[in-house]
Amino acid sequence: xxxxxxxxxxxxxxxxxxxxxxxxxxxxxxxxxxxxxxxxxxxxxxxxxxxxxxxxxxxxxxxxxxxxxxxxxxxxxxxxxxxxxxxxxxxxxxxxxxxxxxxxx
Numbered sequence: 495x496x497x498x499x500x501x502x503x504x505x506x507x508x509x510x511x512x513x514x515x516x517x518x519x520x521x522x523x524x525x526x527x528x529x530x531x532x533x534x535x536x537x538x539x540x541x542x543x544x545x546x547x548x549x550x551x552x553x554x555x556x557x558x559x560x561x562x563x564x565x566x567x568x569x570x571x572x573x574x575x576x577x578x579x580x581x582x583x584x585x586x587x588x589x590x591x592x593x594x595x596x597x598x599x
Contacts, residue, residue: 515540515578516536516538516539516541516577516578516580517576517578518536518537518539518575518576519536519537519569519570519574519575520534520535520536520566520570520576521534521535521536521537521570522534522535522549523566523570530553530559531551531552531554531586531587532551532552532554532559532563533547533549533551533587533590534549534550534552534566535550536550536578539578541580541591542580542582542584544582544583544584545589545591547590549590549591550580550591550592551587551590551591551592551593552566552586552592562593562596565596565598568598569596574598575598575599576596576597576598577596577597577598577599578596579593579595579596580592580593581593581594
């Protein structure tokens, strides 16, 4: 029983830490007039297994997405590196990892 509990706790921690972190400069921000999705790339990004496009996606139809996009644009304009974490899912756009959060220094 004790070993089963230890194994379960280990699996929970490994599943919760599966999303990948990336640090680098922002480039290639783009969107189009038919959706509220913004796509961008990070130099040297390490992305989720579902990603085939080497990019992240932000849904700007909500306030949180608008804030993420604002920080992203500010970081690119100032040339700062960003630290991003994806959700490990490609649920906004096929082959594109959904952004969870972004941090600048």
